[in-house]
Amino acid sequence: MDQYLPDAYTVRAAIALAVRAPSVHNTQPWDWRFSGRTAELRADAGRHLRNTDPDGRDLLVSCGCVLHHFAVAAAALGWAARIERLPEPGVLARIVLVPHDTRDGDIALAAAIPRRRSDRRRFAGRPLLVRDEVFLAKSATDHGALLRFLDAPSQLSALTGAAVAAQELHRADADYGTELATWSGRRYSPDGVPAQNAVQAVASAPRVRDFADAQLADTAESDGAVLTVLATRNDEPADRIRAGEAAGAVLLTATRLNLASCLITEPLELTSTRGLVRDCVLGGALEPQLVVRIGYLPEGAAPLPATPRRPIGEVLRPLAHPYGVGLPVPAELRGR
Numbered sequence: 001m002d003q004y005l006p007d008a009y010t011v012r013a014a015i016a017l018a019v020r021a022p023s024v025h026n027t028q029p030w031d032w033r034f035s036g037r038t039a040e041l042r043a044d045a046g047r048h049l050r051n052t053d054p055d056g057r058d059l060l061v062s063c064g065c066v067l068h069h070f071a072v073a074a075a076a077l078g079w080a081a082r083i084e085r086l087p088e089p090g091v092l093a094r095i096v097l098v099p100h101d102t103r104d105g106d107i108a109l110a111a112a113i114p115r116r117r118s119d120r121r122r123f124a125g126r127p128l129l130v131r132d133e134v135f136l137a138k139s140a141t142d143h144g145a146l147l148r149f150l151d152a153p154s155q156l157s158a159l160t161g162a163a164v165a166a167q168e169l170h171r172a173d174a175d176y177g178t179e180l181a182t183w184s185g186r187r188y189s190p191d192g193v194p195a196q197n198a199v200q201a202v203a204s205a206p207r208v209r210d211f212a213d214a215q216l217a218d219t220a221e222s223d224g225a226v227l228t229v230l231a232t233r234n235d236e237p238a239d240r241i242r243a244g245e246a247a248g249a250v251l252l253t254a255t256r257l258n259l260a261s262c263l264i265t266e267p268l269e270l271t272s273t274r275g276l277v278r279d280c281v282l283g284g285a286l287e288p289q290l291v292v293r294i295g296y297l298p299e300g301a302a303p304l305p306a307t308p309r310r311p312i313g314e315v316l317r318p319l320a321h322p323y324g325v326g327l328p329v330p331a332e333l334r335g336r
């Protein structure tokens with residue numbers, strides 16, 4: 001075997017860790033192919049939520065999350081991911097794996113992947129440490145996005161207003177309701193939002209979506225979550241993928257800091273309410289991609305079960321064209 005190629009077990013292990021990434025309604029809308037030293041990531045169009053996510057933002061953001069987690073997993077296994085985004089139509093990313101000296105930080109970040117959960121419960125009223133806010137913001141900028149912490153009352157009430165308006169518009173949309181009921185309230189399913197991971201939505205705060213058959217008991221706190229908006233300068237497909245990568249980084253950083261977190265996108269799925277967030281929360285200068293709730297769980301809060309994932313065999317296939325196999329070893333790798 002070529003000593004510069006990752007073996008099949010390594011690639012499978014990296015994908016198995018990567019697919020723990022969050023995705024809208026746990027649709028896991030990704031399609032991975034691998035050969036030689038090259039992976040390709042495509043969106044699985046059959047898993048696009050057309051009524052929840054009409055412009056496909058959540059689909060691309062979800063794929064960006066799994067792309068980020070793949071790079072983190074590969075680094076922990078001794079391979080650096082060189083990523084080319086949107087290399088050709090239909091391919092979201094082409095990733096070439098090159099040997100990498102794994103560092104402690106790579107392993108710590110990869111270890112956070114299976115510990116992360118979307119936690120939709122109310123958080124304790126304890127402010128984040130300034131140092132932790134700096135780490136979280138840096139994890140977003142390192143991936144080409146910006147994490148804005150909302151502290152002005154006007155920003156918070158504008159976000160709440162947009163979230164409540166989006167919920168009302170969605171409640172009146174029968175197709176949206178059917179899609180939500182189909183993809184949530186699940187039991188014994190390899191995808192979708194399980195009933196045991198959903199809490200009842202509260203209309204007055206931008207907390208969670210109104211998932212079907214919510215079974216998770218909320219905490220008794222008055223919600224002390226810190227609200228942030230993850231934004232990009234532009235809103236092209238590549239920006240949405242990068243926003244997903246940045247979201248993956250922010251969530252794993254939060255997990256490492258023992259902070260609970262959850263993504264919220266309902267107010268960003270409708271043009272009108274997304275416009276409110278862009279203009280009234282971000283001052284019109286940035287493109288909102290995700291809302292991220294971050295905070296401390298109250299003392300004694302029960303651990304959340306992990307959500308299920310599809311079998312690896314369904315999401316990982318061989319690449320039709322064996323990029324990399326038989327090609328000369330790149331100059332920078334010779335002699336290693």
Ligand SMILES: Cc1cc2nc3c(=O)[nH]c(=O)nc-3n(C[C@H](O)[C@H](O)[C@H](O)COP(=O)(O)O)c2cc1C
Pocket residue numbers: 020021022023024025026057058059061062065116117118119120192193207208209262263264265266306307
């Ligand atoms: C693009 C995107 C949008 C999401 N939107 C919401 C949301 O509006 N409300 C919510 O409670 N969770 C949201 N989530 C979280 C998913 O429901 C969650 O990742 C999925 O159910 C898997 O669970 P896990 O994150 O605990 O592994 C979103 C995740 C992504 C990636």
